[in-house]
Amino acid sequence: MIMPRGQQLLLPVNPLFIVASLLAALALNMLPLGRQAWQPDLLMVLLAFWTLHQPQRVGMGIGFMLGLCMDVDRSALLGQHALAYTLLVFATGAMSRRLSWFSMPVQALHLLPLFAIAHGLQLVLRLVGGGIFPGLLVVLPPVIEALLWPLLSVLLLAPQRRPPDSDGNRPL
Numbered sequence: 001m002i003m004p005r006g007q008q009l010l011l012p013v014n015p016l017f018i019v020a021s022l023l024a025a026l027a028l029n030m031l032p033l034g035r036q037a038w039q040p041d042l043l044m045v046l047l048a049f050w051t052l053h054q055p056q057r058v059g060m061g062i063g064f065m066l067g068l069c070m071d072v073d074r075s076a077l078l079g080q081h082a083l084a085y086t087l088l089v090f091a092t093g094a095m096s097r098r099l100s101w102f103s104m105p106v107q108a109l110h111l112l113p114l115f116a117i118a119h120g121l122q123l124v125l126r127l128v129g130g131g132i133f134p135g136l137l138v139v140l141p142p143v144i145e146a147l148l149w150p151l152l153s154v155l156l157l158a159p160q161r162r163p164p165d166s167d168g169n170r171p172l
Contacts, residue, residue, distance in 0.1 A: 010160040017159060018050055018057055026066060030073045037137035040144040043070065044118060045152055047085055048111055051092040052099055053157075063089035077129040084118040084125075091117075104150035111149060115142035 025043040033039075043066060050058035067082030074081070091114050092099075099107050119142050127133065 010157065013054055013057075013160055015057060018054060021156060022046055022050070022058075022062070022066065026069060029070060035074070037134040038140040038144070040141045040148060041119075042148075044085065044088060044115065045145050045148055046156075047089055048092045048114065049149075049152060049156060051089045052096050052107075055093050055096055058089070059093070060086045060089050077125055080122055080125045080129075084122045087121060088114055088118045104153050107153070108146040108149035112142055112146040115145045118142075 022043070025046040029041060029043045047058065047063050047066065051063075063085035064082045067080075067085035068078070070076070070081035070085075071078050092111070095110065095114075099110055102110065116139075119138065123134075123138055
């Protein structure tokens with residue numbers, strides 16, 4: 001693939017960094033802070049990020065397993081988060097070649113509907129399962145996640161942007 005102008009070549013990502021970041025997001029989502037309707041789902045953002053940047057390492061199986069972990073933690077209808085995460089990973093993977101050409105804010109605008117669909121699917125499944133409507137604050141998490149996208153992208157790509165070790169025999 002031809003790189004867009006002005007975009008830096010990235011070093012390979014360490015697979016342990018991917019696992020550590022996903023586990024950290026899972027742990028942050030599982031913190032007992034009291035679930036509010038406006039709280040963003042950081043695991044959803046990181047799944048979309050790693051699906052976009054490392055589709056060969058993070059796929060629908062990872063999204064499904066992490067979704068089941070979230071279902072068990074939240075005592076939600078089993079499969080609610082798993083289905084939403086799997087759908088998000090699939091849609092992000094389908095759009096990944098196009099999204100990689102855009103800047104971070106434009107990527108966030110393209111991902112906003114995907115985040116909204118994933119949250120909407122969770123809400124519909126919760127309501128079908130007998131839950132109550134949490135109020136109009138349910139429109140905030142996808143917006144907050146889209147606003148977090150550029151910041152998290154810069155933070156997660158920083159280890160890959162470090163300069164390679166200097167070598168006297170290498171011309172670049």
